[in-house]
Amino acid sequence: MPHYKAPVDDVMFLLRDVFPIEQHHNLPGFADATADTVEAILTEGAKLCEEIFLPLNRTGDLEGCVRESDGSVRTPAGYKAAYDAYVAGGWMGLSMPEAFGGQGLPTTLNVVMQEFQSSANLALAMYPGLTQGAIAALLQHGSEEIKRTYVPPMVAGTWTGTMNLTEPHCGTDLGLLKTKAVPNPDGSYAITGTKIFISSGEHDFAQNIIHLVLARIEGAPQGTKGISLFVVPKFLVENGSAGARNGVSCGSLEHKMGIHGNATCVMNYDGATGFLIGEENRGLNAMFVMMNEARLAVGVQGLSQSEVAYQNAVAYARDRLQGRALTGAKFPDKPADPIIVHPDVRRTLLSIRAFNEAARALLIWTALKSDVSHRSTDAAERQAADDHMGLMTPVAKGVLTDLGFDNTVKAQQMFGGHGYIEEWGMSQFVRDARIAMIYEGANGIQAMDLVGRKLGKDGGRAVMAFFNEVAGFCQTEAADESMKPFLDPLQLGLGDLQKATMWFMQNALAKPDHAGAGATDYMHLFGLVAMGYMWARMAKVALAKKAARTGDAAAWDAKILTGRFFMERLMPETTSRLACITSGADVTMAMPADAF
Template sequence: MPSYKAPVDDVLFLLNDVIGIDRYNNIPSFAEATPDLVKAILEEGARLCEEVLQPLNRVGDTEGCTRNDDGSVTTPTGFKDAFGQFAEGGWIGLTADPQYGGQGLPHTLGAAINEFVSSANVAFGMYPGLTQGAIAALTIHGSDAQKALYLPKLVSGEWLGTMNLTEPHCGTDLGLLKTKAVPNGDGSYAITGTKIFISAGEHDLSDNIVHLVIARIEGAPDGTKGISLFVVPKILPTEDGGLGARNALGCGALEEKMGIHGNATCVMNYDGATGWLVGEENKGLRAMFTMMNEARLGVGIQGLSQSEVAYQNAVTYARERLQGRALTGPKDPDKPADPIIVHPDVRRVLMSMKAFNEAARALVLWTAVRGDIAHGGADEAERQAADDLMGLMTPVVKGVLTDTGFQNAVTAQQVYGGHGYIAEWGMEQFVRDARIAMIYEGANGIQGLDLVGRKLPANGGRAVMAFFGEVEGFVKENAGDEAMAPYVEPLKVGLETLQQATMWFMQNAMTKPDNAGAGSTDYMHLFGLVALGYMWARMARVAQARLADGADNKAFYETKLVTGRYFMERIMPEAKAHYARISAGADTLMALSAEAF
């Protein structure tokens, strides 16, 4: 059976030493985040994930959810009790506004906990995860009355939330949506339509489910300019916040899926359901994107989480599985064979996963800090710069971490050989569960297009130039340090390659947009390589400093340095291949007629 150990020490290293969250004490959410409190929260979150959530991961996969005759949905055995512990512990409201019952701690800390939860049980984590997105959307765009009514219930976990975008004919192109909203004359609207792929659309974990639904008000403009956002509760609240009549909506079916069986993915039917406008009329997409951006970063964390838990189990197996002898001679002559971890190719795949996971975790937390600064920074220029970088990095984190996370889950399965294909070992579940992260909240091809088509040119390229400037500054600052050369020189080459690719788009994509489309996925991964490499260079600098200071945990820092060198030697060179494909352009790719395929 699989196991999971939350990487608490690694997160503490990143928060305290690499990112230095104590530097942000001027931001209200960080003011209360003392080192002792952060450590205690991470350790308690780890305990909950390891002891309560992880043992239910296989249960959720094998049992799945059940739709009952009355349209209600029963979650797998143990999920309801586990959610009770999760909600009672205040985990949903960890980063929420104290005004509504939250703890007001940094979103950076919330991101770390979300990784633990997703690694332990990704299907379970989607229930509170979507609720956190609904909390964010209502906090920013909801009216004072909506905030007062819904946020305390969502923050406490008494009610849970969802997001309803996709329709049977309409996924990424939301301008095609058909769900309609008709004014009732009392400030509410009648919502009618069908939504599909709605995660946590119906379940038995909470007393009520608060759906955020996009729809088109009668007479609204066509396309995305006519989209509005509505809050549509499963059970209509009373004036005092209690539960009234059942709303005219329900789960028409549960999707039969490849993975994440423990989460109820529903077809939701709205039959004149009562809803209330959130934010401005016809401005719903902007409000929904608040939730979408939260969700995209959360999905990036899911990619990392499945990579991490698959890696941990592959390492355990590689240490124990006896097969063949080391090329340099027996390592365990008293045994019939050596453990497979002695073989270079097994070490190659384990090292690749380890190098990715540790850099990806750093990138997630580094990006999350930008979000905290954007929301709470005292200086307007600082908030703007942080928001720019947050927007720039969102498609990179979502696309690169989920593509590579799935690849690593498959690679970890390969370490097991035939056992990896057998359900009882758990590895094939990680593969199936990881696969969806590449698709939902905007398929990864869309993330590449978003990066190249929207994020690069935004505000005259302000965000990407700021990122280039930050990495260039780090390279120059450490250029004369011989010990840092193995990290800085490859990073410099990677950055120059990324800048070349950016310039190539500027010169070749304006007049021929297919060039941008043809190279967008490679560009996203090239950007990800440089961002991950930047994280490794930063980690290496800290590790060297700690060793020079005589740190007690010498092995931890030495391992960091070796893993970082592996990334720079074996993974960073992929940057050149990405650039070669980008600069090849779209001619061959677009040459064949549709009939020739």
């Protein structure tokens, strides 16, 4: 069975030294989040993931979910007990407001826990993850009555939550949705329609499931301007408890490539009672709170599968004997050398590791910005953090899931034929990682969001702030000769990104197809520069620690070498991405559709 050890030490390196969490002690919830306290919390969370979630990953994949004849769904054996352990530990409310029963700790800790959970068991981790996203939407847009009614039991984990957007004819283009809402005399609405691909839509974990549903009120405008958001409980709430069954049911389960342990449902709404969240016809504004939470969480999922696949590939590469090193036998007492002596194996493993460590840094940096955005009393701080979140969300979702999937395939390759055999578990990482590139907005859509909306937003304020920060860092550290292997490639990559941005400004306004044809390359170019910046910041700390003889010298050497590998072997891709972008859309769009 595959193994997994949560990377607590790497997280603490980031939260102690690279982005010191104690610098935010002035924010609500951070006063108690000292580095030692955070380490203790994450160590306990790691045990939950390693000892309870992980053993169910393979069995849950094999067993899957089962829809019973009455429409209820039975999750794989052991899943409910694992969820109960998660709830009993208070993990659902880790970063939720104390006023609603949560612990009020930084959101950053929950993002880290999402990585650990998803590495250990992605399908199981999705149930609480979606609930936390639904809570965020209710807290920001729900009325006081809705918040008092639904949020406390969701924070407690006795109720769970979902997000219902997609319909059989309608995915990304939500303006086409047909689910309707008819006003009732008591101020509620009767919701009728069908939603598909609803993760965690029905299960046996909780007393109630709270669905957030997009629908169009009768007479509302067509298109996205006429969409409203409703809370539709599986059981109507009576005196704070789950009462009569509502008109919502699971019509069937989707048969999927991966995440078999998560119940992905077709949900039927037959005059179900729903309650408006926020304003009429402004449902997308409210739902985007949950979608943005989910998109960052999906980026975490990309990293999570890359990390667990890497750990297993390294263990195999150290153990598998095959051939001799090109420079002569390294283990002459054995019939062959372990494959980790081979340069191409090392190239593969270092490519994955270099991504994992940079991606983790990028996510933690962005999660801290989320905390600032929601908790700071300084308007300028909040605006800058909001800008960062808007810019980095499509990058984190798109780049981290694209490369996370690629890395699971690379890790599978390390096993040779054994990687293709189910019992080794590597194929599950590949299958589970694949969905992250698709849901919560397919990655092509993320790229178009970055290029079409985020670059020009507020006159380019967010992207210019990023450019200035990276350039400023390079300038500040320029005198340190030991940083040269990190700064020179980073500056070249930043130059490529700036050139690509300028090319879009000069060419894509008059011909939008240029933006469409180059968007994915631009997203990945941006991701490379962002991760390169993370490596430069990590290298600065590691070099200083090594020079001061602080900590484990071997660990600092490994960190520095991994960063240098990223800069030498992965960062140069920015040049090819720029070349693709500036080739434009003419050839891409020239072929008639019927010639494909």
